[in-house]
Amino acid sequence: MKIKGIIFDFGFTLFSFKNPSVEKYFDCFKRGLLKSIDILKDKNVLEDDDELVKDFVNIFNKKRANSFRLAMKTKDEFPTTLLFRTVLTILKEKGYNINYDSIEDEFLEEMAELYHSCEEDEWKPFDETKATLEVLSNISNLKIGLISNHPNHKTIQNMLESNNLQHFFDVIVTSAKFGKRKPNPDIFLHTLKKMGLETHEAKDCIMVGDEAADAVGANRVGMQ
Template sequence: MIKAVIFDLDNTLLDFLRMKEAAIDAAIEAMIDAGLKIDQADAKTRIYAIYETRGIEYQQVFDQFLEETLGKIDYKIHAAGIVGYRKAREAKLVTYPHVNLALTELLKRGLRLAVVSDAPRLQAWLRLCSLTLQHHFDVVVTFEDTGKKKPDPAPFLKALGELGVKPQEAIMVGDWAERDIEGARKIGIKTVFAKYGDVTGTKHSGADFEIEDILDLIPIVDKENG
């Protein structure tokens, strides 16, 4: 019997990559308006190269970008970029369709809900609170909680422990086959691949189930619980 549902956060509950790209575009436009002499496409390539090296959550990306581009940090340009980024982030940070409805339906069935994310703790909570999702979840496990990233079993095991359920009593929903699905599957958690959030064109997820809409999760849970 399924007693708990564990969700990945980015690209499973919220459209993170769409938000990130819009925020970066807005930041670059703001920095150019503030006096930065650079082509928009060139700036975007440089910023994403930093993310590729440092990780998509790297918080000093504009500092490094300006140091590499100008040889120093021009604080007028820097501040303009940060403000542009934050405004666009707030405007573009949205859940996927039917997320709130699906979470409500799961809670009505008495299931406990958790998030397991590789994001830094503060960033994960900021996203959840910005979307008023924080009250839906009994447990939120982020990178700082174990020092390990998926597919390492540690984040999944911590979530199970805090939820008070066994692996066979939980189901994991995620968009990244190699991390979300493989990591959960290896410790005996049933898995659901969120195809709607997949940006890499995954052909074989290895999941027990695949869904095109998060609401498709409801009949899966109902059938599992007979």
């Protein structure tokens, strides 16, 4: 049987997170959020008010935790851009002076990118990642894709680009952009379609990942 496509997971499959721990993840998020808040104040979206900043951080962290729990349950994704917009809306409804004229999609994407920027610094490719992708990319007619459960598409792109790996992939799909998380079969079918493969060709494709969501989702669409 000829393999027509191979799809990789991102975290702990192609990239590793140095000394991972819950505390380290939260520290990354905390530092990233402070960066975002600084820009919000510089752009006059938020006033430089201690009570406002405290409320912003508390609401953001609660909404982030709730969104994550809901995403785990429903397999719907809640992008970080949506999280920022939701929190700013809540603060405005609470009576804070929020400058909505400065809040456009591109600005929210910038906030999300800053929020995840400290996380970007921690993820590094495994030693074998580049060599493996180089070998696979030299196989004639083999399509290479990536699916990542991540709430910000640009963060995954940035990490691939900063390590000069993006050119190995025919398709890069994230739950942030697609709206569904693995193991939802739709994100696998969507990726196969973008790779130029039909649904019935899933049996000729391999999923490489480190979690049950990778194996279960791939199995549901007939991948190996």
